[in-house]
Amino acid sequence: MGKEALSADVDLSHVDYPAVQQSPEFQELRKTHRSFVFPVLGVCLAWYLAYVLLAVYAVDFMSTRVFGSINVAMILGLAQVVTTFAVTMWYVHFANKRLDPKAEAIRDEIETGLFEEAGEEVNR
Amino acid sequence: MLRFEAASSSPGEPWLNIAIFGAFVAITMVIVFRASRNNKTAADYYAAGRSFTGGQNGSAIAGDYLSAASFLGIVGAIAMTGYDGFLYSIGFLVAWLVALLLVAELLRNTGKFTMADVLSFRLKQRPVRIAAATTTLVVCFFYLLAQMAGAGGLVSLLLGIGDQVGQAVVITVVGALMILYVLVGGMKGTTWVQIIKAVLLIAGAGVMTVWVLALNGFDFSALLDRAVEVTENPAILDPGLKYGVSEIAKIDFVSLGLALVLGTAALPHVLMRFYTVPTAKEARKSVVWAIWLIGIFYVFTLVLGYGAAALVGPEVIAAAPGGPNSAAPLLAFALGGPLLLGLISAVAFATILAVVAGLTITAAASFAHDIYASVVKKGKPEPGAEVKVARRTVVIIGIVAIIGGIGANGQNIAFLVALAFAVAASANLPTIVYSLFWKGFTTRGALWSMYGGLVSAIVLIAFSPVVSGSETSMLKTEAIDFAIFPLSNPGIVSIPLAFFLGWIVSVLDKRREDPLKQSEMEVRSLTGLGAEKAVHH
Numbered sequence: 001m002g003k004e005a006l007s008a009d010v011d012l013s014h015v016d017y018p019a020v021q022q023s024p025e026f027q028e029l030r031k032t033h034r035s036f037v038f039p040v041l042g043v044c045l046a047w048y049l050a051y052v053l054l055a056v057y058a059v060d061f062m063s064t065r066v067f068g069s070i071n072v073a074m075i076l077g078l079a080q081v082v083t084t085f086a087v088t089m090w091y092v093h094f095a096n097k098r099l100d101p102k103a104e105a106i107r108d109e110i111e112t113g114l115f116e117e118a119g120e121e122v123n124r
Numbered sequence: 125m126l127r128f129e130a131a132s133s134s135p136g137e138p139w140l141n142i143a144i145f146g147a148f149v150a151i152t153m154v155i156v157f158r159a160s161r162n163n164k165t166a167a168d169y170y171a172a173g174r175s176f177t178g179g180q181n182g183s184a185i186a187g188d189y190l191s192a193a194s195f196l197g198i199v200g201a202i203a204m205t206g207y208d209g210f211l212y213s214i215g216f217l218v219a220w221l222v223a224l225l226l227v228a229e230l231l232r233n234t235g236k237f238t239m240a241d242v243l244s245f246r247l248k249q250r251p252v253r254i255a256a257a258t259t260t261l262v263v264c265f266f267y268l269l270a271q272m273a274g275a276g277g278l279v280s281l282l283l284g285i286g287d288q289v290g291q292a293v294v295i296t297v298v299g300a301l302m303i304l305y306v307l308v309g310g311m312k313g314t315t316w317v318q319i320i321k322a323v324l325l326i327a328g329a330g331v332m333t334v335w336v337l338a339l340n341g342f343d344f345s346a347l348l349d350r351a352v353e354v355t356e357n358p359a360i361l362d363p364g365l366k367y368g369v370s371e372i373a374k375i376d377f378v379s380l381g382l383a384l385v386l387g388t389a390a391l392p393h394v395l396m397r398f399y400t401v402p403t404a405k406e407a408r409k410s411v412v413w414a415i416w417l418i419g420i421f422y423v424f425t426l427v428l429g430y431g432a433a434a435l436v437g438p439e440v441i442a443a444a445p446g447g448p449n450s451a452a453p454l455l456a457f458a459l460g461g462p463l464l465l466g467l468i469s470a471v472a473f474a475t476i477l478a479v480v481a482g483l484t485i486t487a488a489a490s491f492a493h494d495i496y497a498s499v500v501k502k503g504k505p506e507p508g509a510e511v512k513v514a515r516r517t518v519v520i521i522g523i524v525a526i527i528g529g530i531g532a533n534g535q536n537i538a539f540l541v542a543l544a545f546a547v548a549a550s551a552n553l554p555t556i557v558y559s560l561f562w563k564g565f566t567t568r569g570a571l572w573s574m575y576g577g578l579v580s581a582i583v584l585i586a587f588s589p590v591v592s593g594s595e596t597s598m599l600k601t602e603a604i605d606f607a608i609f610p611l612s613n614p615g616i617v618s619i620p621l622a623f624f625l626g627w628i629v630s631v632l633d634k635r636r637e638d639p640l641k642q643s644e645m646e647v648r649s650l651t652g653l654g655a656e657k658a659v660h661h
Contacts, residue, residue, distance in 0.1 A: 012653065012654045015644075015647075015653070017640060017643035018639070018640065018643040020647045021646055021647055026647065026651075029650055030650060033650060034561075037226060040225060041222065045218075045221075045222075048214070048385055049378075052211070052215075052378055052381045055208075055211050055363040055367075055377075056364070056374040056377055059362060059364045059368055062362060062363050063361070063362035063363075067345060068343075068345030068346075068348075068349070069345045069348040069352070069361060070344065070345050070348065071361055073207055074207075074361070077210055077211070077426075080217070080218060081217060081422070081423060084217055084218055084221060085415065088221070088224060088411075088412055091224060092408065095229075095408060103650060103651045106651045107652060
């Protein structure tokens with residue numbers, strides 16, 4: 001764990017959660033998180049549903065041969081696997097870059113007790 | 125072309141299969157004993173001291189998730205009904221995006237051991253915990269019964285034991301081994317069994333995949349051509365053989381797809397795995413590893429399914445003991461003879477063992493932590509009493525699993541896995557999502573959503589064609605017919621219903637929940653503040 005204090009060891013009983021929740025830093029983190037996960041998941045689920053509906057209601061289209069005996073259904077099925085992998089890597093990149101630093105800054109401020117006094121300039 | 129005797133005897137050498145499985149048990153047992161010397165506290169027993177890395181936990185998740193149904197079932201389904209088997213597996217994979225994007229990290233940050241920890245965080249403890257523990261136990265029970273029922277068929281296929289008594293003995297041995305692993309090893313032992321099994325399963329499937337492709341000049345199209353030639357049915361390459369036979373079957377598959385894609389992120393035994401890592405970041409890494417391993421594995425099963433159709437043939441598969449479930453083992457035999465069959469058989473047994481162990485520790489943790497410690501003892505159990513209760517629960521669940529497995533042996537209860545996903549998606553997911561993301565959610569809304577989802581899913585199944593009305597139903601007769609609900613999968617009705625109930629009841633509820641708790645939960649879930657880190661000894 002190194003130099004970082006274990007979160008569980010820090011006394012959190014005096015943390016003013018509503019104040020943290022209302023702070024601009026936290027609202028920013030919340031917005032960043034939601035504006036990524038909701039639309040991305042929505043599109044992925046819609047894409048999956050489209051695939052399922054095509055497979056059961058558009059059999060002729062899905063049975064069209066593309067290369068040799070490989071048909072549209074095989075390609076779309078493998079495309080589902082590929083998009084799942086791609087979204088996974090995209091989210092990891094996004095979370096490491098955009099979410100973790102914000103979350104860490106807020107956590108540090110609370111744990112070092114600086115949240116109320118220096119909420120604005122710490123970790124800018 | 126290889127041909128097998130279509131009697132109840134097993135291809136290959138049963139003693140070799142047993143020896144390889146015995147070696148697996150011996151090796152994992154040593155690891156479990158070594159890993160579990162520090163199992164003292166509840167965090168050790170339920171959450172392996174939060175000491176696993178993302179990679180280890182991701183492999184364990186894959187080991188937990190890729191059940192015998194995934195491996196034997198999907199290869200068999202592709203071999204017999206072609207593309208529709210693959211269609212089925214895609215839902216199992218895409219579902220992980222829900223876990224990754226919505227659930228894993230936030231859950232890791234707000235809970236300690238069980239799903240109920242998160243759901244009752246900002247609502248009224250007692251009623252919500254009881255409801256969450258109930259749905260946890262129901263999902264685990266259905267899943268467990270499905271796994272144990274499959275064990276009997278596997279025994280007849282792999283060990284050549286055809287009679288009921290012999291199969292009962294083997295089911296008892298598998299159940300007893302599972303109890304030993306979980307009792308001694310707790311979550312640490314269970315995790316190691318799952319990791320080792322995942323590595324063996326994916327490596328074994330990978331070797332077979334490369335082998336099948338090599339036999340066809342690494343040309344997937346040529347493999348498909350050969351499968352069409354052997355089966356004399358070009359339609360196996362197209363969707364529709366299984367799920368396209370009627371309008372009801374089509375809607376039924378959409379319903380199933382919905383339950384698969386929304387149920388995974390709400391399976392209690394999957395959720396519990398997120399507590400075995402020290403941080404939300406490691407929970408994220410776990411899901412990434414799991415997604416890669418599971419995705420690659422399902423691509424392998426596509427090749428193996430068509431490989432079994434091409435190299436073994438549907439007639440031989442249909443005539444073998446275990447039917448479609450025998451496709452993967454028969455393909456192993458066709459490729460690598462008795463030795464590869466022995467390895468794949470051992471992996472299949474290890475699969476049942478690992479999945480059942482994961483389910484058992486989840487159910488035991490939920491009972492001991494949610495019902496005993498939090499509800500009965502009001503959050504103040506005697507020191508050490510909670511783990512003691514958990515261990516006793518493990519033994520009871522193990523015995524129930526053995527009896528259930530013997531009783532269900534040969535019964536047509538494959539629908540139980542799909543039902544477990546439907547119950548998870550309807551009873552758990554709405555409450556998980558609402559309590560993490562919606563401020564206005566109330567205790568009453570949670571209870572209506574959980575019990576409404578649970579009861580509607582089970583009642584719809586009871587009045588569906590899988591239970592009564594035909595020779596292939598659970599009751600195995602046309603004489604008794606109360607199948608007034610036309611679909612075999614309740615998800616398309618029960619999931620929206622549970623989401624609706626959670627919303628409408630919360631909106632109409634005049635009592636507000638504690639806003640301080642809501643603030644705390646939201647701050648903790650997104651920042652990871654106060655989340656317990658790894659316990660070092």
